[in-house]
Amino acid sequence: xxxxxxxxxxxxxxxxxxxxxxxxxxxxxxxxxxxxxxxxxxxxxxxxxxxxxxxxxxxxxxxxxxxxxxxxxxxxxxxxxxxxxxxxxxxxxxxxxxxxxxxxxxxxxxxxxxxxxxxxxxxxxxxxxxxxxxxxxxxxxxxxxxxxxxxxxxxxxxxxxxxxxxxxxxxxxxxxxxxxxxxxxxxxxxxxxxxxxxxxxxxxxxxxxxxxxxxxxxxxxxxxxxxxxxxxxxxxxxxxxxxxxxxxxxxxxxxxxxxxxxxxxxxxxxxxxxxxxxxxxxxxxxxxxxxxxxxxxxxxxxxxxxxxxxxxxxxxxxxxxxxxxxxxxxxxxxxxx
Ligand code: SAM
Ligand code: SF4
Numbered sequence: 001x002x003x004x005x006x007x008x009x010x011x012x013x014x015x016x017x018x019x020x021x022x023x024x025x026x027x028x029x030x031x032x033x034x035x036x037x038x039x040x041x042x043x044x045x046x047x048x049x050x051x052x053x054x055x056x057x058x059x060x061x062x063x064x065x066x067x068x069x070x071x072x073x074x075x076x077x078x079x080x081x082x083x084x085x086x087x088x089x090x091x092x093x094x095x096x097x098x099x100x101x102x103x104x105x106x107x108x109x110x111x112x113x114x115x116x117x118x119x120x121x122x123x124x125x126x127x128x129x130x131x132x133x134x135x136x137x138x139x140x141x142x143x144x145x146x147x148x149x150x151x152x153x154x155x156x157x158x159x160x161x162x163x164x165x166x167x168x169x170x171x172x173x174x175x176x177x178x179x180x181x182x183x184x185x186x187x188x189x190x191x192x193x194x195x196x197x198x199x200x201x202x203x204x205x206x207x208x209x210x211x212x213x214x215x216x217x218x219x220x221x222x223x224x225x226x227x228x229x230x231x232x233x234x235x236x237x238x239x240x241x242x243x244x245x246x247x248x249x250x251x252x253x254x255x256x257x258x259x260x261x262x263x264x265x266x267x268x269x270x271x272x273x274x275x276x277x278x279x280x281x282x283x284x285x286x287x288x289x290x291x292x293x294x295x296x297x298x299x300x301x302x303x304x305x306x307x308x309x310x311x312x313x314x315x316x317x318x319x320x321x322x323x324x325x326x327x328x329x330x331x332x333x334x335x336x337x
Contacts, residue, residue: 003061006305013063014260018336020070026135045267058090068336073102086114103145111152119158158185176215179242187245208248255308269301274309
């Protein structure tokens with residue numbers, strides 16, 4: 001894929017769009033139990049505003065869009081947004097990240113609207129533990145959602161799991177084993193220092209290398225070459241239907257290959273997940289700015305994309321980057337993960 005280049009010669013052709021900061025779960029690594037202070041409705045981008053941004057971004061070479069949140073499927077008419085983005089020339093890849101709770105209800109209409117794939121976040125296969133991690137979620141809804149997604153042709157199914165030492169790390173093997181039988185991509189993502197202040201601790205972090213060595217207790221893993229693999233490194237067990245992937249934003253950061261921009265639910269372009277630099281598109285959008293002005297701001301956010309982040313796991317002082325429930329700058333649900 002081609003696209004505009006930043007100052008470090010990276011092609012930036014991928015836009016992740018958080019369409020709401022609201023969520024029907026309260027995962028302990030993402031939010032405090034009482035939730036985060038919600039963004040006022042009038043501050044959230046309207047669908048027409050999102051579509052306009054994506055159209056202009058496509059005009060400068062963005063080719064891939066992922067809808068995320070918060071939980072994108074709690075926002076009314078997410079299907080309408082998918083269909084509208086699908087109609088934008090130049091967008092070659094359209095996907096969505098969801099916790100899967102509402103997927104059973106929406107999978108078919110999302111697929112019909114032109115959604116290609118879904119990533120489903122699932123951090124435990126045990127109903128009680130799933131409920132504990134998500135603070136109330138019902139795993140059966142997610143499992144039915146996965147089935148519905150498969151049936152609707154939203155393939156390949158990608159399952160994202162965040163292993164946390166002492167919480168769900170004993171399930172790494174079970175998750176990896178899933179790929180023996182089903183053609184899923186099971187991806188392990190390193191625990192990042194978001195969530196409430198007391199949640200993230202260096203001793204709870206498990207590096208992608210360690211996760212891989214735990215998965216390898218099941219059998220040898222050989223590298224799997226997948227087309228558009230992004231930041232994940234993929235492997236396959238002998239004869240397996242699916243693949244396992246490892247995503248290491250902290251231990252072996254992939255900043256050198258980062259091709260993404262993020263659009264927050266309240267209309268800010270964020271060039272790096274770990275940097276607080278944001279370019280606010282809303283004043284221009286709502287102040288009657290022409291497309292040229294929006295284009296200039298998108299290009300500016302590509303220009304200021306940092307070379308990389310400097311969060312180092314060896315720093316034992318490192319704690320969650322979110323300081324309290326009003327701290328919007330680092331909310332994963334606003335930024336979209
Ligand atoms: N609600 C949707 C979901 O959970 O898939 C989409 C938004 S969620 C913020 C996007 C992704 O961020 C999820 O895969 C979630 O597991 C991940 N995430 C949230 N907090 C994280 C953390 N502290 N470390 C690693 N991943 C995290
Ligand atoms: Fe909601 Fe996703 Fe955050 Fe869990 S990770 S609380 S599902 S936004």
